[in-house]
Structures are given as C-alpha cells and as structure tokens.
Amino acid sequence: MNPVNIIVKKRDGDRLTAQEIRYFIKGYVAGQIPDYQAAALAMAIYFQGMSAQETADLTLAMAASGDQIDLHAVLPAGTIVVDKHSSGGVGDKTTLVVGPIVAACGLMVGKMSGRGLSFSGGTIDKLESIAGWSPDLELDRFLHQMQAVGLVVAGQTADLAPADKKLYALRDVTGTVNSLPLIASSIMSKKLASGADAIVLDVKCGRGSFMETLDEARKLASLMVDIGTLGGRRIVALVTQMEQPLGYAAGNSLEVKEAIAALHGESAPDFRALVESVAVEMLLLGASAGESLDEERALAKIRSVIDSGAAFELFRAFVAAQGGDVAMVDNPDLLPTAPVVLPVPAPMDGYVGRIDARCIGLTVVDMGGGRRRKEDIIDHRVGVTLAAKVGDHVVKDRPLCFVHGADEVTALAAVRRVMQAFELQTTRPQPLSTVLARFSS
Amino acid sequence: MNPVNIIVKKRDGDRLTAQEIRYFIKGYVAGQIPDYQAAALAMAIYFQGMSAQETADLTLAMAASGDQIDLHAVLPAGTIVVDKHSSGGVGDKTTLVVGPIVAACGLMVGKMSGRGLSFSGGTIDKLESIAGWSPDLELDRFLHQMQAVGLVVAGQTADLAPADKKLYALRDVTGTVNSLPLIASSIMSKKLASGADAIVLDVKCGRGSFMETLDEARKLASLMVDIGTLGGRRIVALVTQMEQPLGYAAGNSLEVKEAIAALHGESAPDFRALVESVAVEMLLLGASAGESLDEERALAKIRSVIDSGAAFELFRAFVAAQGGDVAMVDNPDLLPTAPVVLPVPAPMDGYVGRIDARCIGLTVVDMGGGRRRKEDIIDHRVGVTLAAKVGDHVVKDRPLCFVHGADEVTALAAVRRVMQAFELQTTRPQPLSTVLARFSS
Numbered sequence: 001m002n003p004v005n006i007i008v009k010k011r012d013g014d015r016l017t018a019q020e021i022r023y024f025i026k027g028y029v030a031g032q033i034p035d036y037q038a039a040a041l042a043m044a045i046y047f048q049g050m051s052a053q054e055t056a057d058l059t060l061a062m063a064a065s066g067d068q069i070d071l072h073a074v075l076p077a078g079t080i081v082v083d084k085h086s087s088g089g090v091g092d093k094t095t096l097v098v099g100p101i102v103a104a105c106g107l108m109v110g111k112m113s114g115r116g117l118s119f120s121g122g123t124i125d126k127l128e129s130i131a132g133w134s135p136d137l138e139l140d141r142f143l144h145q146m147q148a149v150g151l152v153v154a155g156q157t158a159d160l161a162p163a164d165k166k167l168y169a170l171r172d173v174t175g176t177v178n179s180l181p182l183i184a185s186s187i188m189s190k191k192l193a194s195g196a197d198a199i200v201l202d203v204k205c206g207r208g209s210f211m212e213t214l215d216e217a218r219k220l221a222s223l224m225v226d227i228g229t230l231g232g233r234r235i236v237a238l239v240t241q242m243e244q245p246l247g248y249a250a251g252n253s254l255e256v257k258e259a260i261a262a263l264h265g266e267s268a269p270d271f272r273a274l275v276e277s278v279a280v281e282m283l284l285l286g287a288s289a290g291e292s293l294d295e296e297r298a299l300a301k302i303r304s305v306i307d308s309g310a311a312f313e314l315f316r317a318f319v320a321a322q323g324g325d326v327a328m329v330d331n332p333d334l335l336p337t338a339p340v341v342l343p344v345p346a347p348m349d350g351y352v353g354r355i356d357a358r359c360i361g362l363t364v365v366d367m368g369g370g371r372r373r374k375e376d377i378i379d380h381r382v383g384v385t386l387a388a389k390v391g392d393h394v395v396k397d398r399p400l401c402f403v404h405g406a407d408e409v410t411a412l413a414a415v416r417r418v419m420q421a422f423e424l425q426t427t428r429p430q431p432l433s434t435v436l437a438r439f440s441s
Numbered sequence: 442m443n444p445v446n447i448i449v450k451k452r453d454g455d456r457l458t459a460q461e462i463r464y465f466i467k468g469y470v471a472g473q474i475p476d477y478q479a480a481a482l483a484m485a486i487y488f489q490g491m492s493a494q495e496t497a498d499l500t501l502a503m504a505a506s507g508d509q510i511d512l513h514a515v516l517p518a519g520t521i522v523v524d525k526h527s528s529g530g531v532g533d534k535t536t537l538v539v540g541p542i543v544a545a546c547g548l549m550v551g552k553m554s555g556r557g558l559s560f561s562g563g564t565i566d567k568l569e570s571i572a573g574w575s576p577d578l579e580l581d582r583f584l585h586q587m588q589a590v591g592l593v594v595a596g597q598t599a600d601l602a603p604a605d606k607k608l609y610a611l612r613d614v615t616g617t618v619n620s621l622p623l624i625a626s627s628i629m630s631k632k633l634a635s636g637a638d639a640i641v642l643d644v645k646c647g648r649g650s651f652m653e654t655l656d657e658a659r660k661l662a663s664l665m666v667d668i669g670t671l672g673g674r675r676i677v678a679l680v681t682q683m684e685q686p687l688g689y690a691a692g693n694s695l696e697v698k699e700a701i702a703a704l705h706g707e708s709a710p711d712f713r714a715l716v717e718s719v720a721v722e723m724l725l726l727g728a729s730a731g732e733s734l735d736e737e738r739a740l741a742k743i744r745s746v747i748d749s750g751a752a753f754e755l756f757r758a759f760v761a762a763q764g765g766d767v768a769m770v771d772n773p774d775l776l777p778t779a780p781v782v783l784p785v786p787a788p789m790d791g792y793v794g795r796i797d798a799r800c801i802g803l804t805v806v807d808m809g810g811g812r813r814r815k816e817d818i819i820d821h822r823v824g825v826t827l828a829a830k831v832g833d834h835v836v837k838d839r840p841l842c843f844v845h846g847a848d849e850v851t852a853l854a855a856v857r858r859v860m861q862a863f864e865l866q867t868t869r870p871q872p873l874s875t876v877l878a879r880f881s882s
Contacts, residue, residue: 036476036480037480037615038477039477039480039484040617046452174448175485
C-alpha cells in the first residue's frame, strides 16, 4: 500500500477500504506518513466525504491508535457504563446535573471530558471553578471512584486516540475542521476508546453550536449513531436547540451555581427539559436486561433523586472525591465571583425574539472566561447571566441580562456587545423546542 | 494575512488575490509556511480550480521565488530569445531538430531542459547518449555559447523558480499533480524565470502524454498562453497529437539517431510535420519588427537550412560546444547500441489502427531507458523502433517494430508487452492529424 494511492483514491471519490484507512492512520501516528499527506487526505475527505462504513472504519482505526480502556476487567459483571457527550454549546452545564442524577439512579458514569475552545465552554473548566477540584486522575483512581461514588469526570487519563489528537491539530491549521466525517470520527474515536457501553450524544444545533443548520446537525447525529452501532455500542443521539444560551448562565463559576440550583430542583425551563431528556436516554440505555424501564418511569426516577436530595449528595461526594472544596457546593456564594456586575437594560418594552448564543459565548471568552488559544488561562468568575429568555416579556430599562466582569472596562465593553445579541419584538414569538430530533440504532 | 484563511478561501471557491498568492508562495519557500498547509492548499486548488488571473499570479510568484535571468543585459540590443517547450510525450525528439533549424535561421535559442519522468523522455537524457556531452553550464558559458553558436540546451543553470521545485515535489506525493492551474503555473514559472522573449509551447494530447483528452489539452494550452501574455511574453501554443509515438524511435540513443537523420532531411511524415509546425511558429514569433515574414517564407527558410546542411552543421557545433563527441554525430552508428534487437511480428495482415504510445513509453522505461524514480540511472541504448505507423499496411509475421534491449530476458518481456500496443484492423484507418489546435495571444 502507498499513501499517495490512498489520497488519489479518495480524491477521485472512491471508497477506501478498512485496510487502507488502518494503514494510513497507523502510519500517520507512527510518523511514517507525514503531515503533508495527512493534510492532503483530509482536504480530499472534505470535498468527497466518506460513507458511514468508511467513517466507522476511520473511527475504529483512531480509537485503536492508543490505549483502549476496558472497564469490565475491574467492574462487577453486568455493569453498564454510560457516557454522555455534548458537541458543545453556550451555557451547557448539562453534565454537571445529568451526571449526578444518573449516578444517583444507580448507573455508573465515567466520563473523560475536554476543555473549552472558542465560544463553547468545557465541563472541566467549569468544575475547576470549585477550589481544589482536579480532573487529573490515574486510571486506578478513576476506576475506584467509579465504584465508590458512581460518577467520575476526568481529563484524558490515558493516551486515548492519539491519532485523533494529531489529526485534529492538523485539521485546525489546514482548513479541514468543518468536515462531517472528520468531526464524527474525532468525537467517536475518543468515546469508543474510553470504554463506555452506552453513549448518549447531545448534538447541539444553532447559532451557539458548531452545527448551525438542522440538516447538518441531523447528519452528524445520524452518522455518529451509525459509527457507535458499527462499533458495538448502545447509542442514542439527540439533536437539541442551541439558538439561545442554555439556561440562565454562561461562564464557568456562574454555570456551576446554576447546576447546583438545578440539583436542588430550580431550573430554567429549557435547561430542565434538556437535563430530563438526556437523563432519560441514559437511564434507558443503561437499564440492564431484567429491568423493565420506560420513559415515564425513568422520568419519575430522575425527579425522585432530585426531590430526595440524592442527586445533590452524589454531586457533593463526587466533588469531594476529586479534591474539591465542598463548602462551595453547600454554599455556592463562596464560588469565585466577579467584582463588577453590570445590568444590560432593555431598549424598549417587548418580547425577546432572539438571543444570539454565539455572541454571548464569544463575549464570555473575550472577558477571559474561555480560551482563544489552548494556552490561555481562564478567569472562572466572569460571564453573563440572562434575566430574560426567548419568549419572555421585558420592560424598557429593566435588565435583559447581567455582565459579570473582572473590571469596569471589560465589563462595559461586554455590555455594549451583549446588547447586540438581543432582538426584541412587539409580538410574542413561538417558543423554541428543546429536542429537535432523535436518532437511535 | 494567515495561511489557514487563504486555504479556507480557496476551499470555499473564492478567488485569491495576487497579494495572498505572493504571501503564501514567499512563506512556503522561506519555510515559514509548512508543507502540510501547502498540501492542503494544493488539494483545495485541485477541487476548486483557479482563474486565469490567479494562475498567472501564482506563476509570477513562483517565477519571482528565485533567480530571474535577464539575457538582454549581455545580448545585442533587439535580440529576441526564443524558447520552446513540450509538455512531454513518447519519442519526442523535436527540440533536437527544431533547435538547430531555428538557430541556423538566425534566432537565438537558449533552452533550459528537464530530464524524463514516467513514460515521457527528456531532452537532456537523449543528448547524454552522445559521449561527453554535458548539460552543466554556468550562466556565463550559457550566454557565451548562445552568442557563439546560437543554440544552448542546459540543465537548470540557475536557481530558477525554487517555489515550483518545492511545490512540484510536494504535489508528487500528495495526489495533486493532475490540476490544470498547477501544471500550467509549474511549466510557465520556469519559462518566465529563464528569460525568453518568445515561447512556443507544444502541448501533447493523447495516450502518450499527460493530457489524454483534447478538451484538457486545449484548456492547458489556452491557460498557458494567457499566463505568458499576462507575463509580457510573445507566446503560441500548439496542441499536437500524441496517440502513437512521434516518428519512428523511442529511447534515448535511438532518438538521437532519428534526429540526426531528420537534420539530413530524412523524417517520418508525422515528425516532419511537427518539426515544421513548431519551427515556423518559432521563426514567426522571433521575427524582429522590420522583418516581413509569413508562414510560407518561414517554411522555405526551414527547408533551405536543412537542404544546405546548415542545420546539421549547427547541431554539430552545438554538440561540440557542450563537450560532445562529434564523431558520433558524423557517424550515428557510433552512438550506444543495444546488444539485443528483436522483431515484433505482425499477428495478421492488415492496417495499423492504433499504437498505444503510453505502453511503448512505459516499456522503454522498464527496459532501463527512463526513470521510475528520480535517482534511477538511464540505459541510453535501449528502446523501440517502429517499422509501421498508424495507417500503414502490414503483412503477417513481418515486423511491426523492433525492441532494442540490454539482454534477452528484458527484450523478450518487452516484445510481449509491445505486441499489446498495436491494434491491427482490416480497413485503412483515418490518418492522424499532427496539429490539433493552436492558441496565440
């Protein structure tokens, strides 16, 4: 086999075999196939696409390029490990609430999470708002905590899918990020390598996500379900709305506060709807053979672990297990707080017709709450909290939202920018749906 | 400016500005823009193409990336230097005949030539069949010989278009060779940098060339004429037929013999037609302002320098000037000769309907007469000589052609292979035209 022939084959629109894909990925990770050939192949894939089978083969090849965690070697027989992944959005603190809920319902949730990039935040960045909390766990501590607590959120503890890491960095500098099969295989290779039996994917769609159209998001969701199925996993993908920020808060510490409130039963309606949808799917996928569970019963279980405080207690135990200061969990006012909080006043009476989630997300990044480059250090305090969501009625000069800034200058700049994110109108808009589509194997 | 943005712009089908193209090429040659970004851009160009203006800008940027020879600093005022370039074919010894003819007519022909690659031979490889002849000339010797003899064929004497050299090597290993704007800019960047005032391009079309369809060849020819014109050159491109090998011989030493015969007035009809067409264009382009020259007079001049022996004498002087053994020119039987010569018999009576030039060219390469890789050493003796051309009548068991091999084993293998190249039929086929199209500025 020859890398040039593989590039030319894809360039000419032919399908690559599993053997060709494995040869290329293996050679690329080993440094035998150089970056320039991988760049040419990535661009050819950008133009010619890949079939579901090719994408699955690429995913499996990347998953096989490094460590593949076998959780069942240590966990009790019959244990089903459930993972959940979001394609990234603004104000997406879902894992912080869904994880404890599902674990409190008795499933094992072992998650390797990423950090934020661009307008989309990362779960680990959010949790690091809690003093002392660390994502750096060795694999044996990961496994121990999963059994002891039922919930772990770690950074990549193992050398998972190094092919993806290398390819992703290359795509970033060669204009080949925005390719459906490359996005799908990148996400799924890490999921498959990290050893979960069941996966719920939350594919965000809209201005505040990487998939702006429903058509693109549906394709990505469907493709990832195909890959997961071909990889032998139970898998469901929800396409969910990401036009406006999810819930009320965007910004690390502010989102942790909102997540803790949600674990106490207080949620924005859109956030509650998403949490319940994702948690239901996780419970259904994680149900063991003997268990008779339907959507209604799953929902009842979810509400009961919130009402009983079991979900909150599980979150508290999870934070403690990873070194976090539980005082901040018990009293969220102790979480890092921005020194300057400015209201963004409504310019007129009316209804909120639109809140541009991407604008909010990028404003938070520029205030220091996210990364423009990988090496940027995050200010956990800053962010935006909404006082009104799409469909809400607002009164002139009353706040649309609040900007939480590190100083007057950046906060004032953020106020001016965030103001542009709101569109007010005189008639009440149609409410936004939360779940737009669902795919399962 | 940012390389990724330039890649993405081209990927999305937008036109690049001259400034963006210059920035990219300059950065690439300087090593500031890495191979993987150039590979991604080349693949994006493969898919999205380039306008004539973009291609001209790319060509000029590559021409400006190294030395640019100014012949007029040393040549007498008003001198017009004419160059001729073939896109590569099988049995294409045209330069060896046209060069001396045109120089004997009084024009200055200064040519930097390449070596052969794949099925297409190179002028320098052919001339190296003559003992002692060398293409390695310093620039001052190049200029001196041009004035003293009127004809020079050198390897690249200067650091011409290093951007092209780097990009060509990259395209070769990234599946991006076969892109019209990249092919056109590669050829023309070297032509523009080498300082000729007038250029005649011979774009080969057919099985024995890199452009298999007339449509492709016409597009390439037209694009190169546009580039040359935008670069301020007088330029004509002929699209010429390359279905069957040109003339009778394919193989280095064999082609030199055929060229010498042609300088003595003995040519295969197709070869004579091509030589005259190219030489006429060169004379017309090279005519100075005061001179009244038309096609008919140019043709008469060409025939007269052959009949008088002036063209042959010029070739002899040219070989001598570059260190070649003129005894071999005077007596071509002294040229390197293959030890084994085998006939390839006709399997039936009939007419030759087709001779697959690519098959003949690749057979010569595999016998050692060409390069599969750049570092291969050439056996100048080997090759194929045709005993019949398309349209000729042949008799069963009489030779279609002869294989000239280094030993019995390779020669026998070549016989079996070359046999497949001939298609015989019972009716006389339409004769093949020589010049298929002509483009001028």
